[in-house]
Amino acid sequence: MTSYVSVSAEDVIERDGAIKLYDEAGFAGMRAAGRLAASILDALAPHVVPGVATETLDDMVRQLTLDAGAVPGTLGYRGYTHSSCISINHVVCHGIPGPKALREGDIVNIDVTPVVDGWHGDTSRMFLVGDVPLKARRLVDVTYECLMLGIEQARPGNRLGDISHAIQTYAEKHRYGVVRDFCGHGVGRVFHDAPEVVHIGRPGTGPELKPGMIFTIEPMINIGRPDVKMLDDGWTAVTRDRSLSAQFEHSIGITESGCEIFTLSPAGYTKPPYF
Secondary structure (H helix, E strand, O other), X not given: OOOEEEEOOOOOOOOOOOEEEEOHHHHHHHHHHHHHHXXXXXXXXXXXXXXXXXXXXXXXXXXXXXXXXXXXXXXXXHHOOOOOEEEEOOEEEOOOOOOOEOOOOOEEEEEEOEEEOOEEOOEEEEEEOOOOOHHHHHHHHHHHHHHHHHHHOOOOOOEHHHHHHHHHHHHHHOOOEEOOOOOEEEOOOOOOEEEEEOOOOXXXXXXXXXXXXXXXXXXXXXXXXXXXXXXXXXXXXXXOOOOOEEEOEEEEXXXXXXXXXXXXXXXXXXXXXXX
16 A cells, blocks of 8 residues: 655655655755756756767766755765766666767767755756767657656646556557666655656556655657666666667656646756757
8 A cells, every 4th residue: 555654854754665745845955956957967968979978978967066066866876986877879777977989870868866955856868969860869759758748647636657658658659668677766855765657557557646746757768679688787777679768857746736847957958959
């Protein structure tokens, strides 16, 4: 049975399986964290070009985060040693930044989570590197549309299955595979909390959406089959059939009348190209 607990910004909050219902102070904390997260991705946009190393972009994420008085949520998380995840082409998620340079035609997801006064602003966005083939651009467009269709279902009285169903139906309409192995999650004072937000499902199923819930929606959509495999580094997930994969992620909060997106781009960037 799903359990809910009302919490205030001053409470000590742990991952205990309960779905947290935050007060207005919690929403204010997430607005600040989410705005910084989106601003960092905005600042990266002109630098995601052919020839740039992913570790250079990660260095930028770390510096932008620290300059804002925040800390990178991924740095040191379960032994992870970088300030972002950067996933290229067939990498589904959790790609590790390094000396590898981006190439013309790549599609890349950059995932950041600055922590502002204890609040986690978790978001990711796709970028196009130079001239990207139409097939890849279409995948990116559909993945963004999947995210937004899921968010349309995020309102009180609906259930998580309504979000999942909207995403799955639209992706499979385009003959794409929806990744099952990773999902969205509760977020706030805790980086990864209840509930799990899967991206496939049936309408009217799953936990009920209630005002105060805060979680991410982050569909990972593959051109090919949904199957993934983990690389030996223990972090990087790739498509098993080597097909392209795309992902967008927003952190949202359920309000009395709908939802609030905390990680909207201040620059107005939604999906690429951003210029």
